Amino acid sequence: MLSDLTKCGAGHKMASLSTANVEFCLDVFKELNSDYIGDNVFFSPLSLLYALSMLLLGARGNCAEQMEKVLHFNHIAESLKPEFKDSSKCSQTGRIHSEFGVLFSQLNQPDSNYTLSIANRLYGTKAKPFHQQYLNCSEKLYQARLQTVDFKQATEETRQTINAWVESKTNGKVRNLFAKGTLDPSCVMVLVNAIYFKGKWQRKFQETETAKTPFQLSEGKSVLVDMMYQTGTFKLGFIKEPHMQVLELPYVNKQLSMIILLPVGTADLEQIAKQLNLKTFSEWTSTSNMVEREVDVHIPRFKLDIKYELNSLLRSLGMTDVFSQIKADLSGISPGKGLYLSKVIHKAYVDVSEEGTEAAAASGDSLVVKRLPIRAQFMANHPFLFFIRHIGTNTILFCGKLASP
Numbered sequence: 001m002l003s004d005l006t007k008c009g010a011g012h013k014m015a016s017l018s019t020a021n022v023e024f025c026l027d028v029f030k031e032l033n034s035d036y037i038g039d040n041v042f043f044s045p046l047s048l049l050y051a052l053s054m055l056l057l058g059a060r061g062n063c064a065e066q067m068e069k070v071l072h073f074n075h076i077a078e079s080l081k082p083e084f085k086d087s088s089k090c091s092q093t094g095r096i097h098s099e100f101g102v103l104f105s106q107l108n109q110p111d112s113n114y115t116l117s118i119a120n121r122l123y124g125t126k127a128k129p130f131h132q133q134y135l136n137c138s139e140k141l142y143q144a145r146l147q148t149v150d151f152k153q154a155t156e157e158t159r160q161t162i163n164a165w166v167e168s169k170t171n172g173k174v175r176n177l178f179a180k181g182t183l184d185p186s187c188v189m190v191l192v193n194a195i196y197f198k199g200k201w202q203r204k205f206q207e208t209e210t211a212k213t214p215f216q217l218s219e220g221k222s223v224l225v226d227m228m229y230q231t232g233t234f235k236l237g238f239i240k241e242p243h244m245q246v247l248e249l250p251y252v253n254k255q256l257s258m259i260i261l262l263p264v265g266t267a268d269l270e271q272i273a274k275q276l277n278l279k280t281f282s283e284w285t286s287t288s289n290m291v292e293r294e295v296d297v298h299i300p301r302f303k304l305d306i307k308y309e310l311n312s313l314l315r316s317l318g319m320t321d322v323f324s325q326i327k328a329d330l331s332g333i334s335p336g337k338g339l340y341l342s343k344v345i346h347k348a349y350v351d352v353s354e355e356g357t358e359a360a361a362a363s364g365d366s367l368v369v370k371r372l373p374i375r376a377q378f379m380a381n382h383p384f385l386f387f388i389r390h391i392g393t394n395t396i397l398f399c400g401k402l403a404s405p
Contacts, residue, residue, distance in 0.1 A: 017099050018394045020072035023278050024049055025387075025396045027070075031313045033273050033401060038218055042304040042400040044195045044348045050100055051120045051193040052314075054142040055322070055341070057097055058134045058333030063321040070319045090137035097141045104143075107390055107397070113252035114199035116397070119169035122146040123162060123190045124339070134333045146333070151187040159183045162192060166347075170196040173349050177307070187342040189330075194347040197388065197398065199251040205230045205354035215300060216382040217404050225300040225405045227381065228354050234297065235290035236376055242275060243267040246284050247297065247378050254391060258352075259285055260299070261385040262378065269383045269401065276385075285387075299380040301354065302405040307347040314344060350388070350398060 025045030032041045049071060056067045068074040073096050090097075107116060122138075124130060126148040139145045149158040159178045166177045173196040183190070205228040213227035237246040243264045250257045261272055261284065283289065311323055321327040328340035380402075388398040 016076045021395045023072040025399050029399050040403050042306045042348050044398050046397050047118050047195040054138055058330050060331050061329040063329040066319050070317045090140050117170045117196045119166045119194040120144050121192050123149050125151050125188045128334050130334050152185045155185045166194050170194055174347050189341055191344045196349045198351050202250040203232050207354045227298050227300055229298050231296050234295045235292050236295050237289040242271040259387045262380055295376045295378050297378045300405045303351050305349045310344040
């Protein structure tokens with residue numbers, strides 16, 4: 001699929017960003033997956049990439065190089081020229097930063113039938129001066145301004161201010177991002193990144209079809225879940241090694257879709273996770289592997305609402321300097337020494353339910369469907385991986401593992 005994108009010249013810039021997005025996504029997923037073995041995992045690689053590259057805009061030297069590497073921007077030709085040559089312009093900041101703006105305007109079109117709310121902000125201590133240039137450019141390129149707060153004297157007030165802002169930006173879905181006592185008077189800069197998504201299926205699941213069904217957890221345990229059901233024509237692929245089914249469920253207007261990787265037979269999620277990389281992911285989800293056919297689809301109803309503090313994860317991926325009071329070089333954000341990243345908080349919320357568009361007067365059409373002699377069965381009654389992606393730009397908005405609904 002990535003190869004399809006890279007062929008067209010105009011799409012080439014975006015292709016570089018979409019490749020970085022997939023690679024970063026899989027890196028973060030593998031780390032979270034090994035940290036949370038029997039647990040659900042859910043995050044938004046795209047909004048995290050967006051937030052971190054806003055920080056990269058003001059990083060310099062080795063600190064910036066480490067970030068470029070972790071974000072997989074280092075192999076994007078002439079994408080990063082962080083020096084600001086002319087104080088009134090932001091165009092010298094390198095292509096990758098302006099591409100994000102283009103991408104986000106495509107994702108956030110007013111006519112889209114899905115809700116995607118992102119709260120993305122840097123909070124910096126008012127004890128430090130910040131370059132006007134950085135403030136202007138981050139606002140222009142990322143629609144996000146660094147907010148100065150008083151971590152030291154007004155820790156509790158600052159915590160409430162941040163929480164209230166995040167709640168207002170995410171339709172009230174992400175509440176109390178920082179619990180009492182989680183913000184420290186010694187903080188100098190905090191990166192806050194929260195995202196909420198609700199989409200409607202192109203083809204709704206009928207609530208009358210939802211039934212209590214056992215969902216297999218690890219080691220022979222199971223729980224009862226609300227299993228949604230529908231029969232329809234969907235793209236489905238089969239992979240022999242590791243043995244799995246790949247299903248694509250489109251959202252309204254087919255701008256977004258959910259891709260589910262479901263282990264089959266003796267295969268389990270860990271085998272899939274082990275073999276997951278840019279190349280295999282592209283092959284497994286490629287148009288050549290996915291064929292439209294009639295499928296009986298069973299997937300559980302679930303809500304995931306997960307928060308991560310990502311300092312140690314980003315450090316283990318190689319972004320170490322930015323968290324070090326001594327080594328951090330954020331001189332593009334603030335003159336002088338001592339500015340470093342105290343915390344990275346990421347929270348993502350998704351709601352997967354029957355809801356979709358009401359198929360108005362579609363009952364007449366269904367009589368015409370030619371019945372294939374055998375319908376494929378897709379029964380997601382054990383742990384699976386899922387990705388929500390924007391089809392036009394081939395970017396992964398969300399990545400998750402449902403281990404226990």
